[in-house]
Amino acid sequence: MKLAVCINHVPDTATKINIAADGKAIDRTGVTYIIGPYDEFALEECLRLKEKNGGDVTAISLGGDTHKETLRKALAMGADKAVLLKDDNARDSFAVARALADYLKEISPDVVFFGKQSVDYDDGAVGVMVAEMLGMPSVSVCVKLEIVNGKATAEREIEGGREVVEATLPAVFTAQKGLNEPRYPSLKGIMGAKSKPIEERPASVVAGKTELIKMEKPPAKAGGKIVGTDAGAVPELVRLLHEEAKVI
Amino acid sequence: MKILVFAEQRENKFKKPAFEAVKTARSIADQLNGEVIALVVGGDVQSIAPSLGGYGAQKVLIAEDPRLAHYASRAYARLVADAAEAHQATIVLIPATAMGKDLAPRVAVRLDAGLASDCTALNVEGGEIVATRPVYAGKALTQLKVNSASKVFTLRPNVFAAGESSGAVAPVERMSADLTEQDLSCVATEIKQSSARLDVSEADIIVTGGRGLKGPEHFAMIEQLAEALGAAVGASRAVVDAGWRPHDEQVGQTGKTVSPSLYVAVAVSGAIQHLAGMSSSKYIVAINKDKDAPIFQVANYGIVGDAFEIIPALTAEVKKMLGKN
């Protein structure tokens, strides 16, 4: 089984975000980057599919040289091959998807995994866009997956429950928390990853379709009110919710 | 200029975000002198379709087939794109629900359109739509324009007002579904309902409990308050990871993003990843014994005190006010 997983290199979720001087991006100074948390579930699922069905796992990231750090982590966790689609410019989800789809078409995997969303721009779009570009079925936001004889049965999270989806391979999946528990790279894996090569090639060039006008911090909440310090404050809280906020 | 709205239904009932999207389309169309067309896809939707007129749709297209009763991403996406093309709708609005978020990227690719996802505002400026969307889990906001000829926007549920129906009915036009094998290569076959009475992503009021509650047994107190308020029960990740509550109740970066009218956080510290999922709630109440807990920074109202004492009192007071006792 040929498995591919697309992973992004994103700011740690606990990072404090400051806006860069141009007002169009974040200030990257002092920001630590990690493998996208959902992409880690995606990678883990590929490793498990490989352990079960044989085959190999290719990890792909589109971005600048810094993305090698995340590809190195994927190798340490157990990916067989890592590919950097090199591009130093910011892209929108359409342009990212197009370049990933161009590369994936070349290697024609049976299963392509993505995270359900990047934790930077939070689009949650690239995986399903790639599926449509490649003319493949897809199941997004998977919390469970079983593959038997070229047929996938997946469960995706929806409001109030789960939707069971059947899809034929080759297919695209996007991973949600709950799908699995990602492993820690073993010492052997970490040492081995150092000597594995990362293939580099230029990402195909495509223009984006969206234009960022500005990025800013959300307006600060106008000072909240501490109503009290014990149960004695409860009637006043309920009054405020009813009369001032009008939410109950 | 025409706007096509994908009006999501499940089990032949519209979801509230469908009304929100139609109403938003109406307001944009009014500013741009445009027309609003809604599309309903499903197994048997003819009877519900005309009601979208009450939110401002001038025409409702329906695509029906028993095989569309459950969501089938490729078929749904093709029908949305076909409808947009057939009616020359250059703007497509889709609710950013579980279904809409899955559908929109396919629709965008089919229409060669740029996508702005999970928008929290759409404003018309100089004849163009400027979308606002949160990034970095709500730690920053961006404003963007879509430059392609066709444009797709998904709208975060509960943020755009649906208002009340005017009672108007819209004419219905049937489009043929003509399903192919490819359309049906990934289809939902069944829905497993979760045990929760009400899902956090659809609730207007949420009461969330955190690790400060010390054990799963103390969630009974949270459930009682939720019951009194007609609210859904939410959970922090700490609580879900400890196995006290199921993952589908988790609010935050790796859980659900919610924007209810009222969010009550009980014994939740307000870690940045938790705030990511709930800071766009309209009113936030925090109950925490630590006055320095970060949750107070986003709360409109707070009580610094012991949840074990405050929550039962709050439940009683709410019941009293709502005349439930």
Ligand SMILES: Cc1cc2nc3c(=O)[nH]c(=O)nc-3n(C[C@H](O)[C@H](O)[C@H](O)COP(=O)(O)OP(=O)(O)OC[C@H]3O[C@@H](n4cnc5c(N)ncnc54)[C@H](O)[C@@H]3O)c2cc1C
């Ligand atoms: C990649 C990543 C993703 C994450 N995603 C999420 C997510 O989606 N959702 C999420 O919630 N977290 C998420 N987290 C975890 C997050 O960082 C916090 O660890 C978590 O939110 C803490 O949960 P808590 O507030 O319930 O617990 P704690 O931080 O332990 O807070 C407990 C609070 O209860 C208060 N308390 C204690 N006793 C009482 C009492 N008797 N009465 C009143 N108050 C009391 C304490 O003062 C404290 O503030 C994520 C973390 C990472 C790294």
Ligand SMILES: Nc1ncnc2c1ncn2[C@@H]1O[C@H](COP(=O)(O)O)[C@@H](O)[C@H]1O
């Ligand atoms: N630059 C990138 N390189 C590789 N994969 C990416 C990149 N950007 C996004 N992805 C993948 O697409 C998923 C969804 O991203 P997004 O649509 O940006 O939220 C991520 O979880 C990754 O799996």
